[in-house]
Amino acid sequence: MKQGFDNNQYVQIQSEHIRDRIAQFGNKLYLELGGKLFDDHHASRVLPGFQPDSKLRMLAQLKDQLEIILTISAQDIERNKVRQDLGITYDEDVLRLRQAFIDRGFLVSGVVITHYNGQTSADLYRERLERMGIRSYVHYTIEGYPHNVALIDSEQGFGRNDYIQTTQPLVVVTAPGPGSGKMAVCLSQLYNEHRRGIQAGYAKFETFPVWNLSLQHPVNVAYEAATADLNDVNMIDPYHLEAYGQVAVNYNRDVEIFPILNALFEGIYGHNPYKSPTDMGVNMVGHCISDDEVCQLAGKNEIIRRYFTSLNRFADGLCGEEEVNKIMLLMKHLNITTDIRQTIHAARQRKEETGHTASAIELSDGTIVCANSGDLLGCSAALLLNVTKHLAGIDHNLKLIPQDMIEPIQRTKVECLGAHNPRLHTDEVLVALSVLSQHDENCRRALEQLPKLRDCQVHSTIMLGEVDKRIFSKLGINLTCDPMLKPDSKPLIKDRD
Numbered sequence: 001m002k003q004g005f006d007n008n009q010y011v012q013i014q015s016e017h018i019r020d021r022i023a024q025f026g027n028k029l030y031l032e033l034g035g036k037l038f039d040d041h042h043a044s045r046v047l048p049g050f051q052p053d054s055k056l057r058m059l060a061q062l063k064d065q066l067e068i069i070l071t072i073s074a075q076d077i078e079r080n081k082v083r084q085d086l087g088i089t090y091d092e093d094v095l096r097l098r099q100a101f102i103d104r105g106f107l108v109s110g111v112v113i114t115h116y117n118g119q120t121s122a123d124l125y126r127e128r129l130e131r132m133g134i135r136s137y138v139h140y141t142i143e144g145y146p147h148n149v150a151l152i153d154s155e156q157g158f159g160r161n162d163y164i165q166t167t168q169p170l171v172v173v174t175a176p177g178p179g180s181g182k183m184a185v186c187l188s189q190l191y192n193e194h195r196r197g198i199q200a201g202y203a204k205f206e207t208f209p210v211w212n213l214s215l216q217h218p219v220n221v222a223y224e225a226a227t228a229d230l231n232d233v234n235m236i237d238p239y240h241l242e243a244y245g246q247v248a249v250n251y252n253r254d255v256e257i258f259p260i261l262n263a264l265f266e267g268i269y270g271h272n273p274y275k276s277p278t279d280m281g282v283n284m285v286g287h288c289i290s291d292d293e294v295c296q297l298a299g300k301n302e303i304i305r306r307y308f309t310s311l312n313r314f315a316d317g318l319c320g321e322e323e324v325n326k327i328m329l330l331m332k333h334l335n336i337t338t339d340i341r342q343t344i345h346a347a348r349q350r351k352e353e354t355g356h357t358a359s360a361i362e363l364s365d366g367t368i369v370c371a372n373s374g375d376l377l378g379c380s381a382a383l384l385l386n387v388t389k390h391l392a393g394i395d396h397n398l399k400l401i402p403q404d405m406i407e408p409i410q411r412t413k414v415e416c417l418g419a420h421n422p423r424l425h426t427d428e429v430l431v432a433l434s435v436l437s438q439h440d441e442n443c444r445r446a447l448e449q450l451p452k453l454r455d456c457q458v459h460s461t462i463m464l465g466e467v468d469k470r471i472f473s474k475l476g477i478n479l480t481c482d483p484m485l486k487p488d489s490k491p492l493i494k495d496r497d
Contacts, residue, residue, distance in 0.1 A: 001364060001455045004294030005049035005285075014284045015061040018205075021282055022065075022169055024273070025201025028193070030186040031282070033174040034206040038100055041085060042226055043207050045478060046219045046299045047285065048455075055207075059172065060104070066170035067107040070094050071180045073115045074122035074138075083176055084309075085473065087466060091125055093176035098134070109166055110135030114181030117141045137162035139181065139188055146184075146257045153263055158191040178230055183257060187264055194268045201273075202261065204254070204280045209234045211248045211278050212286040218299025220249055221330050225306040228326045229319060240276035248278040297340075301457070301478075303331060304341050308480035312463050315483040341480065343459035346370055348482075351461045357484075359383045359460040361453070361477070363391075373423060376406045380460060380468045381429040387453065388446035400443055401432045426471040453477055462486075 022029045033055070035043065043050045051057070059066065076090045083093050094111055101108050111129055113122050116138040129136040139161040142152055151157045164185075171189070173182045186202050193200040208223035215234055224234050237250040239258060254277040261280065265272035274280050289295055307327045313319040331337065338344050343360040350358035350370040358372040359379040369390050371382035385400055394400075409432070410422040424432070430447075437444040454476030462484045464472075472479045 001048045002291065002294045003049035004289060004291040004298065005047040006288045006290045007049055007051050007054055010050070010054060010285060010288040011058045011061070013287065014055075014058045014282075017282050017284050018058075018062060018170070018203075021201070021203050026199055027169045028171075028198065028200040029169065030171045030173060030189050030200060030202050032182045032186050032202070032204045032206075033172050034178065034182065034204070035208070037174060038097070039085070040207070042222075042302070043285075045305075046222045046302045047289065047295055048298050049290070050285075055205075056104070059106075062170060063105060065168055066172055067109050067166060067168040068101055069109050069112060069164060069166075069171060069173045069185065070098055071112045071114050071173060071175045071182050071185050072125075073180050074113050074117065074119045075115050076177075076180065077113070077125050078119050078121045081177075087470060090176040090180075095132075097174075097176065107168065109164060109171075110137060112137045112139055112162075112164065112181075112185050114139045114184060115141050137164055139185060142184075146260050149260055149263045152187075152260060153191065153267060158188040159195070161188045161192070163192045163196075164189060178227060178232075187261065190264055190268060199268065202280065203282050204277075205282050206254075207283060207285050209249045209251055210286040211237075211250060211281060211283060213249060215249050216334065218296045218303065218334060218336075220299075221334055222299040222302040222306070224251075225303045225327045225330050228306065228310060228323045231326075237276050237278045240278040243275035248276070250277050254280070300334065300336050300340055303327065303334070303336065304338055305478060305480050307331065307338070308482075311483040312481055315463065315485055341457065341459065342366075342368060343457050344480070347459045347461050357460070357462040359458060361387050362457045363387070364452075364456065376403065376410070376423060377429065378421070378423040378425055378468070379462070380458075380464055380472070381424050381426045383458070384426055384429055385446070388449040391449035391452055392442070392445040394442050394446065398442065400440075400446055401429065401436065405432060405436075425465065426468045430471070450475060 037056050039052045040055060041052050044052045072090055072094050081090045082088065083090065086093065098108050111134060113126060113136060116122055126136045142157050144151060173185050175182050190200055190202055209220040213220050215236060220234055224232060233252045234249055235252055235255060237248045237255060240246060240248040258277045262272045310319060310324045310327055314321060314324050343362050346360035346368045347358045347370065350360065350372055354372040356372040356374065357379045358370060360368055360370045361383055362368055369387045371379055371386045373379040373382065389396055389400065406424060409424060409428060413419040414422050433443050433447055437447050456477050458472060458477050458479045460481045463481045469479060
């Protein structure tokens with residue numbers, strides 16, 4: 001992929017900017033950190049060159065003066081909310097994140113359960129944390145939040161929450177995903193620190209929307225598409241415009257909560273050091289874009305990818321039609337269609353020609369490789385074989401996995417494991433290739449091509465199963481699927497080209 005973002009510059013100037021903000025508040029700063037830390041694949045897709053763990057690398061430069069607090073909403077625990085990119089629940093991801101931080105030498109203070117209102121599932125989770133020796137705290141649901149400032153800034157509001165003991169100048173508050181109550185935890189700590197005679201500050205580290213890109217920049221619109229399920233809306237920061245006469249992009253939740261922060265700071269310091277929600281941020285990502293044209297195209301591709309994700313969610317009954325319609329409206333505003341994603345046309349054309357479900361991949365040089373399902377292989381498994389043969393310069397007609405090896409695997413799947421579909425999936429094909437590679441030079445060469453598939457685009461004319469989706473994800477492939485549950489089914493919402 002062409003690079004549009006300077007990652008080294010970002011790590012350097014971002015850490016310096018956070019140090020400056022710590023000093024501004026007398027050496028005690030609560031930093032709300034949104035987005036993913038270890039695996040921010042959304043950022044790496046819309047800002048080619050951004051490494052998925054860039055924020056973690058940046059924090060590593062501040063390791064000697066920071067500690068981490070993880071938050072999770074009791075509501076997300078109760079409904080078993082799942083991280084779509086990893087396929088695990090938020091409560092499990094909290095444990096994964098905590099251990100990953102510890103393994104990298106970071107101090108983790110504990111876990112805060114937010115939006116608590118006596119949920120049994122939250123109580124059970126807290127008991128589990130305690131059995132594991134993990135400190136846990138609860139922050140309660142506050143009626144009228146975020147608008148009832150008088151109640152929030154009182155003993156019955158933030159004063160009711162558990163106080164979190166911290167020791168470092170920089171306290172990073174993060175979570176598995178959005179809507180976890182990170183900002184409320186930071187503000188609650190400001191209130192409770194002040195009651196104990198400690199003057200602390202607050203800042204917000206959200207990568208998106210990028211405040212110094214335009215409202216309709218595809219990178220910012222891609223963020224709105226990514227949060228369509230939360231109904232987040234990008235908007236011009238009215239407070240920033242009034243204070244400085246400068247247009248800055250923020251989003252609705254930050255703008256809505258700014259009066260609360262304003263009231264809290266006035267109560268603590270007698271004045272608010274911030275004149276706008278944008279002032280609260282420390283995000284320097286917009287200063288590190290090296291090729292805006294590359295990032296604009298990447299943003300448009302991400303919007304299309306999110307559109308198909310929502311179509312699939314709708315087909316699975318996981319969301320309403322309004323989520324799909326919102327992303328379609330964003331596409332209309334940018335005047336983009338699915339035509340910009342070359343693999344969509346290629347896969348659908350292959351399906352028309354063969355009468356079978358099909359898939360297509362676009363390589364870094366623009367080459368399109370296609371495959372379709374057959375008696376032995378599903379279209380995604382066949383695609384991996386076709387594209388690795390192409391990259392390795394292996395004759396397309398050569399069969400890497402002999403039929404007499406595939407058929408016993410199929411019999412085991414159907415007769416012993418109760419599978420209805422005998423075709424091999426991507427993971428089974430890769431295992432077979434691995435076994436054969438010990439004695440077959442072509443299989444070894446094919447396997448060596450897998451790293452070249454990272455950041456490539458794939459489209460399938462049928463919704464893939466979880467196994468195939470996870471394999472593509474682990475290979476770093478950006479996947480979209482037509483909302484077809486079965487080969488002969490019709491889409492529940494027609495894709496509008």
